[in-house]
Amino acid sequence: MTEPLLLLSNAAMGGVRSTAGLLLVFRLLSDRTPGRIRVAAASLGGIAISLLLSAAGASGFYYLLLETIWLALCAVCFQGTDSRMSLFVGIFYEIAVFFWQFLIGAWAGVCFHSPAFLDKGTGRGQTVLWLLHLLLSALLWYLLRRPDMDKKAALRLASGVVLAGFLAVVTLSQQTTLPLAGDTLDMWTVLSIVLMMSVLVFNINRQYEVEKELARLKTQQARLLERDYTALNNAYAVNARLFHDFHNHIGALRRLLSCQKIPEALEYLDELQAPVQEMTHAVWTGDETVDYLINSKAQAAAASGIRYGVQVEFPRHTNLKSAHLCAILGNLLDNALEAAEKAPRNEERFVELTIRRINQMVIIKVENSFAIPPVAKEGDLQTTKEDNGLHGWGLKSAQAAAGKYDGTVQTSYEDGVFRAVATLSFQGVSAR
Numbered sequence: 001m002t003e004p005l006l007l008l009s010n011a012a013m014g015g016v017r018s019t020a021g022l023l024l025v026f027r028l029l030s031d032r033t034p035g036r037i038r039v040a041a042a043s044l045g046g047i048a049i050s051l052l053l054s055a056a057g058a059s060g061f062y063y064l065l066l067e068t069i070w071l072a073l074c075a076v077c078f079q080g081t082d083s084r085m086s087l088f089v090g091i092f093y094e095i096a097v098f099f100w101q102f103l104i105g106a107w108a109g110v111c112f113h114s115p116a117f118l119d120k121g122t123g124r125g126q127t128v129l130w131l132l133h134l135l136l137s138a139l140l141w142y143l144l145r146r147p148d149m150d151k152k153a154a155l156r157l158a159s160g161v162v163l164a165g166f167l168a169v170v171t172l173s174q175q176t177t178l179p180l181a182g183d184t185l186d187m188w189t190v191l192s193i194v195l196m197m198s199v200l201v202f203n204i205n206r207q208y209e210v211e212k213e214l215a216r217l218k219t220q221q222a223r224l225l226e227r228d229y230t231a232l233n234n235a236y237a238v239n240a241r242l243f244h245d246f247h248n249h250i251g252a253l254r255r256l257l258s259c260q261k262i263p264e265a266l267e268y269l270d271e272l273q274a275p276v277q278e279m280t281h282a283v284w285t286g287d288e289t290v291d292y293l294i295n296s297k298a299q300a301a302a303a304s305g306i307r308y309g310v311q312v313e314f315p316r317h318t319n320l321k322s323a324h325l326c327a328i329l330g331n332l333l334d335n336a337l338e339a340a341e342k343a344p345r346n347e348e349r350f351v352e353l354t355i356r357r358i359n360q361m362v363i364i365k366v367e368n369s370f371a372i373p374p375v376a377k378e379g380d381l382q383t384t385k386e387d388n389g390l391h392g393w394g395l396k397s398a399q400a401a402a403g404k405y406d407g408t409v410q411t412s413y414e415d416g417v418f419r420a421v422a423t424l425s426f427q428g429v430s431a432r
Contacts, residue, residue, distance in 0.1 A: 006054065007051060007054050007055065009126065009129075009130075010050045010051070010053075010054040011047045011050045011051045011054070012047070012133075013050065013129060013130070013133045014046040014047050014049055014050025014051075014063075014067070015043040015044070015046045015047040015050070016043075016046075016133045016136050016137050016140065017046060017067065017097060017133065017136055018042055018043060018045060018046025018047075018049070018067060018070060018071065019039060019042055019043040019046065019140055020136045020137070020139050020140040020143070021067070021071050021090065021093045021094070021097075022039070022042040022071055022074050022075065023039070023140060023143040023144070024089070024093060024139070024143065024154065024158070025071055025072075025074075025075045025081070025086060025089050025090060025093070026075065026078075026079055026081075027143060027149050027151070027153075027154035028089055028151060028154045028155060028158065028202070029075060029079070029081040029082065029085055029086065029089065029151070030075075030079040030080075030081055038074070038078045041074070041078075042070075042071075042074045042078075045070050045074070046067065046070065049063075049066050049067055049070060050063070053066065060098060063094075064091075064094040064095070064098065067090075067094055068087065068090040068091050068093075068094050069087075069090075071086070071089075071090035071093070071094075072086040072087045072090045075089075075090075085202075085205065088198075088202070089202070092195060092198040095191065095194075095195065096161065096162065096165070096195055097132070097136070099165055099169075099188065099191055099192065099195065100132060100135075100165060101120075101128065101129065101132050102118070102188055103165060103168050103169060103172070103188075104117075104128050104131055104132050105117040105118040105125065105128040106118060106172055106178065106180065107168070107172065108124070108127075108128055108131075109178045110172070110175055110177045110178045113177060113178070115178060115179075151206065155199070155202070155203060155206070158199060159199050162192070162195045162196050162198075162199050163196070165192050165195065166192040166193070166195075166196060169185070169188050169189050169192050170189065170192075172185065173185050173189065214400075249268075252268065253265055253268060253269070256268060287314065287320075287322060287325065288322070289322035289323075289325055289326045289329075290314060290322075290325055290329060293325075293326065293329050293330050293333060294310055294312070294329075294333075294353065297333045297334075297337060297351075298310070300337055301337060301340075301351055304337070304340075304341045304349075305345065305349060306337065306340045306341065306349045306350060306351055307348065307349065307350040307351070308350070308351050308353075309350070309351070309352045309353065310353045311352075311353070311354045311355070311356075312353070312354075312355045313355060313356050313357050314355050314357070314362070315357045315362065315426065315428075317428055317429055318362075318426040318427065318428060318429060319426055319427045319428075319429050320362065320405065320424060320426050323401075324401040324402075324404055324405070325401075327397050327398055327400070327401035328364060328398045328401050328402055328409070328422050328424075329364060331395065331397055331398045332364065332366040332398055332409075332420050332422065333351070333353065333366060335366075335368075335395065335420070336351045336366045336367075336368035336418070336420070337351055337368070339368050339369070339370040339371075339418060340368045340369050340370065342370065342371045342372065343369045343370060343371045344371060347369065348369060349369050350367075350368065350369050351366065351367070351368045351369075352365075352366070352367040352368070353365070353366055354366075354367075360425055360426060360427070361423055361424065361425055361426070362423070362424045362426055363421065363422070363423055364421070364422040364423075364424070365419065365420070365421045365422075366419070366420045366421075367417055367418065367419050367420075368417070368418050369416060369417065369418075370413070370416070370417075370418050395409065395411070395420075398420075398422060402422050402423070402424055405424040405425050405426060406424075406425045407422060407423045407424040407425060408422070408423055409421070409422045
């Protein structure tokens with residue numbers, strides 16, 4: 001093959017190899033599909049690396065090194081993936097490419113009784129390279145056609161490829177058609193085991209990250225619950241003091257009326273009526289936490305000039321725990337009130353809460369107006385606050401609590417209305 005054609009061939013293969021590797025890294029480490037511009041940039045980078053190394057006559061080690069660094073840089077810069085895991089996946093992807101290049105060449109040599117397929121400097125060796133990159137092109141096409149592929153599916157795909165390579169090299173050691181050095185077969189067999197171990201290590205790390213995220217979520221959920229329960233206790237303490245001192249208030253009023261001090265008695269009644277008036281339009285569901293959250297948020301909405309509508313049909317005597325209801329209802333209402341408060345005052349600002357029982361399901365729907373459309377990142381809604389210390393965890397906390405009852409929290413927005421719907425399955429319990 002002439003030198004210009006060889007350079008073009010290596011450049012095309014480098015582009016395919018880099019693009020397929022980048023998409024695989026994205027699928028394993030991120031939930032988003034990179035845009036076409038980023039895919040094109042990765043491909044052009046792979047082409048440039050191949051042209052440079054081919055012109056310099058560099059060995060395969062430098063291909064592996066530079067392409068791994070390029071894949072990791074693209075993954076970190078384009079998708080924000082972890083740099084260490086990007087390097088880890090990139091290294092073993094490149095090793096797997098060289099491993100399958102050997103397997104295809106060896107099995108082609110077995111089929112055609114020719115060791116020339118293992119020499120990439122020959123025409124048959126170039127055929128093996130093109131066959132390998134045709135397979136990578138098929139992988140690239142499959143990844144592009146599956147934008148919904150999650151990390152688990154991508155890991156299963158990688159595991160299947162590695163397992164197939166292990167079986168192929170073990171079977172290759174049993175054939176007698178193509179003479180292969182024992183050291184060569186031993187090296188590739190060990191390498192196939194290393195690849196399988198890398199998949200295992202990656203899976204363990206993924207499980208560790210999931211558990212760490214859950215632990216962080218539980219910590220944030222505990223802080224949010226503590227905040228709401230503190231407010232709940234304070235509210236009930238105020239009411240308890242009021243009713244505890246009620247007989248004293250009656251005595252004071254009797255004294256004022258007996259002395260014909262009508263204006264003073266009316267003023268005293270107005271003072272007493274203030275905390276009671278707040279409970280006049282209260283919603284009572286039978287669950288103290290739900291009652292407090294609904295009614296306290298009504299006061300917050302009124303203070304911010306937000307129309308607050310409530311329609312509740314809440315089942316009594318269920319296995320729904322107050323702490324979990326607090327996490328779901330409190331966070332959904334907090335998010336709704338914060339969003340509605342940012343809406344322009346010349347437009348309607350509202351929050352609508354609907355709780356319905358349908359058979360053994362409880363549906364909690366919160367709708368609100370908003371000014372700024374929510375931003376989604378990797379499938380999760382992001383907080384728009386600059387100080388996002390504990391912000392952004394509310395919806396995750398609600399989702400975690402709903403999951404304890406085989407439920408979900410789904411969000412959508414259209415026509416200026418944001419909607420969050422939580423569904424919970426419940427079971428009846430004895431009233432005693």
